[in-house]
Structures are given as structure tokens and as C-alpha cells.
Amino acid sequence: MQLDSDALAGMAPRTRAALVNSISGFKSANLIGTASASGETNLAIMSSVVHLGSHPPLLALVVRPGGEERHTLSNILATQSYTINHVNTAIIEAAHQTAARYPQQVSEFDATGLTPEWVAGLGAPLVAEANVKLGMRLREHQPLAINGTHLVIGEVVVAIFPEESLLSDGALDLSACSTTALSGLDAYHQAVPLKRMAYAKPELPPRLLG
Ligand SMILES: Cc1cc2nc3c(=O)[nH]c(=O)nc-3n(C[C@H](O)[C@H](O)[C@H](O)COP(=O)(O)O)c2cc1C
Numbered sequence: 001m002q003l004d005s006d007a008l009a010g011m012a013p014r015t016r017a018a019l020v021n022s023i024s025g026f027k028s029a030n031l032i033g034t035a036s037a038s039g040e041t042n043l044a045i046m047s048s049v050v051h052l053g054s055h056p057p058l059l060a061l062v063v064r065p066g067g068e069e070r071h072t073l074s075n076i077l078a079t080q081s082y083t084i085n086h087v088n089t090a091i092i093e094a095a096h097q098t099a100a101r102y103p104q105q106v107s108e109f110d111a112t113g114l115t116p117e118w119v120a121g122l123g124a125p126l127v128a129e130a131n132v133k134l135g136m137r138l139r140e141h142q143p144l145a146i147n148g149t150h151l152v153i154g155e156v157v158v159a160i161f162p163e164e165s166l167l168s169d170g171a172l173d174l175s176a177c178s179t180t181a182l183s184g185l186d187a188y189h190q191a192v193p194l195k196r197m198a199y200a201k202p203e204l205p206p207r208l209l210g
Pocket residue numbers: 042043044045046047048049062063064069070071072073096098099100101102182184185186
């Protein structure tokens with residue numbers, strides 16, 4: 001099958017959204033924890049987290065347009081902090097439910113039964129049930145003119161994960177953490193590790209790590 005711009009433009013909106021949300025490949029499944037200036041907690045599932053750089057450790061997040069009704073963005077801008085919590089296989093249902101449009105005064109923590117966890121100095125709640133949890137400080141906010149989305153760039157200031165899932169070279173074994181992957185907006189996957197490849201060099205053939 002081959003689709004061009006006209007074919008994509010002619011698709012029913014929901015069908016096009018389902019297709020375009022899938023074609024960027026497998027994505028990370030994250031719960032973004034925030035709190036308002038007055039301390040009301042909020043939790044939302046988001047799959048658009050990407051690595052921007054390691055030193056400083058920067059991650060970017062794309063937040064859809066929607067103004068004040070986007071509680072995650074308004075909370076991040078108010079407190080300059082947020083958390084990124086990996087969705088694991090045990091919390092898929094609760095995590096997915098956070099996408100529902102609850103009114104501002106309803107915390108998705110209460111609505112889904114997930115538990116807020118606080119660490120000193122961070123103005124946003126972690127998710128206690130997550131195995132991998134990151135505390136983030138807002139470093140840059142860029143409204144994107146092309147479609148009204150917002151690029152939120154944050155620095156990792158706290159990283160919490162099971163010690164036994166840290167590999168000897170510093171990488172985190174995400175399968176051991178039960179971290180899931182997402183395709184589209186509704187399909188959750190469990191990762192099966194295939195192989196780890198050594199650092200690629202022009203003068204050497206591809207080779208396994210270790
Ligand atoms: C699987 C999945 C992934 C999502 N990823 C994003 C995302 O990357 N960015 C975004 O703005 N919304 C994303 N959403 C939608 C939000 O979860 C949804 O709009 C939520 O109600 C936002 O909550 P808030 O208003 O409390 O910020 C996603 C929804 C689902 C189901």
C-alpha cells in the first residue's frame with residue numbers, strides 16, 4: 001500500500017489520526033505527574049518523550065494544544081517541574097484511563113487508584129507504582145507555530161529505578177523493569193530483548209556487544 005499527501009488528507013479524521021499516530025514507530029509509554037500551584041495533583045499518559053541530550057540529561061515532551069484545559073502544561077509552567085514515570089505491565093489499565101478528560105479539580109491519581117509519591121525539592125508527584133520514575137525541572141518551553149503543539153524540554157534532576165536493572169555499562173534494562181512500549185494511541189506492548197550491538201565503527205563489521 002502506498003499513500004500520498006492527497007490520500008492522507010482525504011482520510012476520515014479518526015482513521016488518519018490512528019494511522020499517523022502509528023507510523024512514527026514504537027513509542028515510550030509514560031505517565032506525566034504534575035501539581036498545580038495550589039498543590040492539586042494531575043496525571044496524564046503521554047507517549048511523545050524523546051531524548052535530547054545526556055549532559056545535561058535532557059528529555060523533550062510534545063504537549064498537544066488546548067490552552068487552560070491542558071492541565072499538564074499549565075501545571076508545568078506554574079511549578080517548573082514534572083515527573084516522567086514509565087508505564088509497566090501491571091498498571092496499563094490505570095495509566096490508559098488517565099487520558100480521560102477529568103475536570104481540573106479531579107486528580108487522575110484518585111480516579112485511577114495510582115499513588116502519588118513525593119521527593120524533597122520536587123514540586124510534582126511521582127507514581128509510586130512505576131518502576132522507573134524521573135523528576136524533571138523545566139528548562140525550555142517552545143510553542144510550535146506549525147500546529148500549536150508545545151515542546152517542553154526538561155532536565156532529569158532525580159532518577160529512581162530498581163538497582164538490579166542497571167547494567168554494568170550504565171544502560172537500564174527496560175525489559176527487567178517491565179516497561180511497556182506503545183504503538184498508536186491504544187496498543188501496549190511488552191518488549192522482548194533480541195540483541196545488543198557494539199558501538200558502530202566504519203572499519204569494523206557489525207558485532208554483538210560483549
Ligand atoms: C497512549 C496515549 C498517548 C498520549 N500521548 C500524548 C502526548 O504525547 N502528548 C499529549 O499532549 N497528549 C497525549 N495523550 C493525550 C493525553 O493523555 C490526554 O489529552 C490527557 O487528557 C491530558 O491530560 P491533562 O489535560 O491533564 O494534561 C495521549 C493519550 C494516550 C491514550
